[in-house]
Amino acid sequence: MFKKILVANRGEIAVRIIRACREMGIATVAVYSEPDKNALHAALADERICIGPASAVQSYLNMQNIISAALATHAEAIHPGYGFLSENSLFAALCVQNDIVFIGPESDVIDRMGNKDQARRLMMSAGVPVIPGSGVVTVAQAKKAAVKIGYPLLVKAAAGGGGKGIRIVEREEDLEKSVVAACEEAKKAFGCGDVFLEKYLTSVRHVEVQILADHTGNVVCLGERDCSLQIGRQKVIEETPCSAIDEHIRKRLWEAAVKAVKAAKYTNAGTVEFLLAPDGNFYFIEMNTRLQVEHRISEEVSGIDLVKWQIRIASQMELPFRQEDIQLRGASIECRINALGGGKVSFLHVPGGNRVSFDTALIQDAEITPFYDSMIGKLITAGNDREEAVRKMEAALCELVISGVPTNIEQQSEIIRSPEFHSGQYDTAWLQKRKEART
């Protein structure tokens, strides 16, 4: 096992990882930017190193400084968390070059899965269902491919992510300008202008499968998460299990995810994302080669600590359980708590009780700065069934108090109370439509 790990992140996820290390007896090194010098993650770690000014590019995305910090503190491994450098294959390779273990998959796997077109072709060859679409296309090729795929369709950046470089095309006459625009946006955002076409499915749900894979090829699936509640392609509330699928579809979905992971020769924790159509068919979208924000709800129902297993797998340990040993119990929900502006936490009350937790780096007098992600915490509840988890969430949201900073707590309550959420009848477009209908 590693004796010391550097956590290359901030906020609640850095705290989450440091807590796992503290339980495992592993010493921790936190890195922090100048405005984060009094942040909880830096305080909780055994050692802390400032890696630059507020701007993420100069601090949490600054590979050289982070590697230097790891070398200077003799950290044996780096956990990247999510976001920042977690899916940066160059950083993973840089770690290896400096004899530091990158806690995650290997650099070339990140690369392979990070390129959406490549990943898509790999999945097709492995027999994982993908959304009907094309390979990388020029404008001329796009016109031909579009006829086969049919409208509406999506133009997507091959190197994309975070909703950038995506265009919805409803009619043939809009295709050319959409391809050109997506190309330019992709070039600016990702440095690669490759785009491909994809059938645009409506009334779909975003369902993702959590996977753990070790070096021996043992791949276990820890159930699926429904992340359909999104606004502007940002996830808002996630739940497990997905209430829209029966056991038959669930089994096929898990099998497809395991197939995808094996085809990618993937190790460590990962997530395979699918679109679920109303007819029960599902299609591979992409693979996230890292820990997800919403990993905690899978931990709640599986009883398996994903961060600890990430570390153990990176330290060449084998999973001591197989798929048949995995038992998922009950249901779990996560509400992302976002700051809607800056401010200083003047009063903080965190709800508690059985199977209610609030993962956060917030502390009394903490300053919310505009430099980083607006998510300031994750409220997680779990119960013997969905209803119990929902009731806990309703009560917990009403007890959560973050004074001094504007938050989305009340908006989350409204969603939890809505008949759509109660019935589980929602799709990826619902929240966005609801928001637009209100404004």
Added chain:
Amino acid sequence: MSEFKIADLFRKPANPLEPGGTPRKPADDREQCPRCKQYFPRKKLEKNLRVCPSCGHHLTLPARRRLEAFCAGGSFSELFSDITARDFLHFPGYEDKLKKARDGSGENEGVVCGTGIVGGVKCALFAMEPGFMMGSMGAAVGERITRTFEYATANRLPVVGFTASGGARMQEGIISLMQMAKISGAIQRHGEAGCFYLAVLTHPTTGGVTASFAMLGDIIIAEPKALVGFAGKRVIEQTTKSKLTADFQSAEFVLKHGFLDAIVDRKQLVEVIGRLLKQHTTEKKL
């Protein structure tokens, strides 16, 4: 941080009641003290003049119960019960409210008036009924109290008045406000005739009632913790833009500021009223 109230920070969850089980039937013969939350047999509470045997909280005592309990040996005899409110303004919903108030309280108006003997002294009495539209003062309430004072003046009787009111009855508009002057005039003449008026303020005594006859007693006493005030606490805070203390407008607060002569426990009231009547009345002693 002294005014910092943590309870205000939490919202109430909207979770519906979990189904199943047997719903608890409210026990007919038991009543809960609103302050200490203990349950007591109704009979025990009644015997104790609806003062909580555990914490001493003074629960609402209906007007007729009060008069019958305070007047010796069934000596209470009601007057002016034929005067009742009319909806002369055709105020929306007033007729319904009156019907509900009559059905709910068993009284036909917001005050019960009459004569009786307290502590050996014959007197005229009135007691406002909190169960009748919060004892609000309309034309009929004003007329009954006025006539009680006029009757007492004519018969050279002292008056003991128990107030409990949310103030003027808004459904009767300006007419209800005119009762303040009318009653005050009757009290003036009663006083000029050398008669004694004892005001006993019970929870709650507010608005136009406080601003007129409740505060015109030759002696004014109150029951413990009774709310005594004119405008509501929140209205004052919003108007003056200042924070008021938690005990603001409690009988104890009002006593401290010189508007009351004493606070007397309900169970001592008969004795205290009797003593005061004897001290301030020279005629009609029995």
